[in-house]
Amino acid sequence: MSTTTPFKSPEIDSSRSSATIGKAVKIIGQIFSKEDLYVDGDVEGTIECQDNKLTIGPNGKLQAGVRAREVVVLGQIKGNVEANDRIDIRKDARLVGDIKTARIVIEDGAYFKGSIDIVKPDAAKAAAASQPGQSSVNMPKPAGAPLTASVGAVTADIKR
């Protein structure tokens, strides 16, 4: 008997537009996305997909604060994660950081070190209304003047 949910690959929903950062790509800086984002490469900095889904692929390595509507983790994250709707941590994922979300789903075998704070949707909305533009996730600003690049709806501030 298993209490886990079988993983279906690929994670990208073809009915929605999404951007991809491939496994041979490394980005240092800030990423803002207005569509679903699939990260299978390395990112250092921050990722924000406020109203969209962020998927960290099996080769993905993030040293970043993350904020998204929904987060699916198959790779590695070192940093705090805020998912307004839910976070899904798969079997071989590795996450070190604090999580703030409404719902969490984890598979046996995932490694997690940190705290889990379940925020009811009503409480989250109230907090967001009282502090517009603010987030409790610590989103570190990368040092140095950023170079801004954009691909589709994804905007990346890339450090020189």
Place this chain on the structure above:
Amino acid sequence: MLPERFKSMFRGSGTAVAPGPFSSGKGIRASDKETQVVRQSRGLEQFFSYIDDQVGLSILDLAGLTQDNIDFVTDLGHKLYTQDFLRSLDDTFGREDINGQAAQNRIESFLEQNLDFKENTFDGVLVWDVMQYLSPALLNATVERLHQITRPRSYLLAFFNADEKSLISPHTTFRIQSRSTLMLSQHGQRQQAQVFNNRSLEKLFSQFESVKFFLTREHLREVIIKR
């Protein structure tokens, strides 16, 4: 409504399980590698009775991430911190190297990595059976660190194999099903670092205010420790 597998378990019609040290024999065999047993836990019941009617507490789970435990603790309105102590132990010292756990510098480094919390952070700690796999030196240092990071009048729940003739216990994942019920998922066996009895446990937790034992029929000693 209970899933069919649980119904058959409670009717006693499930496939028999070879009773191990922690098993009550009331369970099903999930596969050749994993056995699951559902049992009552007085220790768990006591642990949650102490934190009744409170919300927003900080609870530390030393057995890593399990969906059941996250759901149960966070549904009560508490914040859960998880730390996979045994996986870190294996990564740091190797699974079989109990003697390697005695080096003072490695102990300090291990605790820095795994119990690096401020003083008086936690209102409760779910230790499960982790402590029985620690060498005496590492165990004493871990207990001292737990004393520092827990608040006064907080509680720890720890399990120990009560069979003093055996240094082998099933490798178990503890999944909270209700306030007083646990599912034990057992997969393989693991070598304990030492055996424990009531006296040795009282000595181990001597700096805490009180230690309370529940000895089960399945050679499992459940211990509630009050800070």
